[in-house]
Amino acid sequence: MAFREKLFAVMLTAAIVVLTTTVPYLTLLNVFLFLGIFLAGSIALNRSILRFQVRLAYNEAFILAFFGGIVGGIFSEAISWVLMETLSYRxxxxxxxxxxxxxxxxxxxxxxxxxxxxxxxxxxxxxxxxVSLSLTDLLASMLFSAAFYAPIAGFGGMWAVFRLKRRAARR
Structure with missing residues (x-):
């Protein structure tokens, strides 16, 4: 995969992570074993593989979705902080x-x-x-979210590859 294609996969994963962790009622997906974050990796890698027509190994898919989870976790916490500070919405x-x-x-x-x-x-x-968060609290929550969301999104990326390979084998 070219850098641009990898960037697309990472940013799509991050965007879906942000949606499933900040949008009201979409956050309910994460009540069920962080399904929203898992789906972020899965959907993003599925779309990327089909859009760019590339073959990915499981470890490559995991790494792309993993980095998407890191970026998504950081963005999610930053957006949550902005929402708390400006609109008093958590x-x-x-x-x-x-x-x-x-x-x-x-x-x-x-x-x-x-x-x-x-x-x-x-x-x-x-x-x-x-709640009022200090800069240290914000950075700590960004670090925690990035570390927590990354492997879950990574496994979602691996699941996408597994499903696509299984579907291709049936044909």
Whole structure:
């Protein structure tokens, strides 16, 4: 792959990571084992391979999506910080509230779960409280997100190659 093609794959992965980690209700995808980030690597590599008609080994796909996950994690945290500072909006809070409401509704008729539900409601209050991040906090969260999202997106890229190879073998 040429540099331009690799850059396309990395930036498409990063863009999808940003969408699935900052857009309301799309963040719900990440509740399920970070499915949104996995799909970012998978969709981006699938589109890149089909667009540029290249063959990629599993390790090449992993590395491209891995770097997309790093860039996406950094951009996602930067955008989240801008949203918190300018609009007082924290991405993911509506998804957290939906999940907590679902748990509360599910546990309504089960008194043995009430202590856990109360703890969850207290945690929700803390999570929804206003936050101000210092530059050090922002950089630490960027580093953590980049390190965490990268391998998940990388495995998504490998999955795309696996699916395309399997589909090609059937034909």
């Amino acid at each position: 991405p993911g809070t509506e998804s957290l509230s939906l999940v907590i409401d679902w748990v509360v509704e599910t546990a309504r008729n089960r008194p043995e779960l009430q202590p856990q539900v109360q703890a969850l409601l207290e945690a929700e209050k803390l999570a929804l409280a206003p």
